[in-house]
Amino acid sequence: MKTLILVSIVALAASGAALAEPVTRTTTYDGPKVDATRVTVRDKAAGTYSRDMTAIRASDGAIATRSYDRTRADTGVTASGSATGFNGKTRSFDYERTRTDTGYTASGTATGRGGETYTLAGQGMRTDSGYTRDRTVTNSAGATVFDKNVTATRANGQITRDVSTTRAAGFHRPRFGGGRRH
Incomplete structure (x- = not known):
């Protein structure tokens, strides 16, 4: 044995x-x-x-x-x-996601095949009853071309998720981080 x-x-x-x-x-x-x-x-x-x-x-x-x-x-x-x-034609990205005490902050840059450049700023935060998450993408002129805000709350065994998305006409959001789309 x-x-x-x-x-x-x-x-x-x-x-x-x-x-x-x-x-x-x-x-x-x-x-x-x-x-x-x-x-x-x-x-x-x-x-x-x-x-x-x-x-x-x-x-x-x-x-x-x-x-x-x-x-x-x-x-x-x-x-x-x-x-x-x-x-x-080449496209590229750089992405960084840093943990915080209550969630994370995210930042990055992307260059499209046509040479256009984009900057990402975002954050996620845990709350007592769920989480909030937001991402904003701006173009080289500083105009916001994509904005997404998510709030999820849990109460009485149910999860409620509110999503608000604003996208400029013709804009296809670049993939920052190579991961799934949020």
């Missing part, structure tokens, strides 16, 4: 050490119209993640690339990324 317990403890210790190592995954796709390679590296111990992709169009050899890097820490998250299409 003692041997079985000792073997189990050694196996757990060895598996824990293996989990601390960075994990690299390479995916390739060879198709009739495009050949692509994606490399992801996740280092849980360091809190880093990166993803790089390259695609080559078969018809003319044009290259498209995409990269994404994220670092997590106790104080928050930073992320950056860029994408260049087959036409050579």
Whole structure:
């Protein structure tokens, strides 16, 4: 019985050490119209993640690339990324989210494929009965092109969520942080 317990403890210790190592995954796709390679590296111990992709169009050899890097820490998250299409146009972003005592603050910049630039400012805050969250995106002229405010409250076992969104005509919000849209 003692041997079985000792073997189990050694196996757990060895598996824990293996989990601390960075994990690299390479995916390739060879198709009739495009050949692509994606490399992801996740280092849980360091809190880093990166993803790089390259695609080559078969018809003319044009290259498209995409990269994404994220670092997590106790104080928050930073992320950056860029994408260049087959036409050579590039878009990019930088994002930082910092934890606070009651939530977070967020800031970032993005550049679109047409060269337009945007700035993000946001925050989220826990309240006694829920949370509030807001994001504002301004263009290079300082005009607000996107604004979203969310308030969620919990009372009597029910959650009420109020969302107010204002978007300038024709504006498609850039993805800051590479994550899901809020």
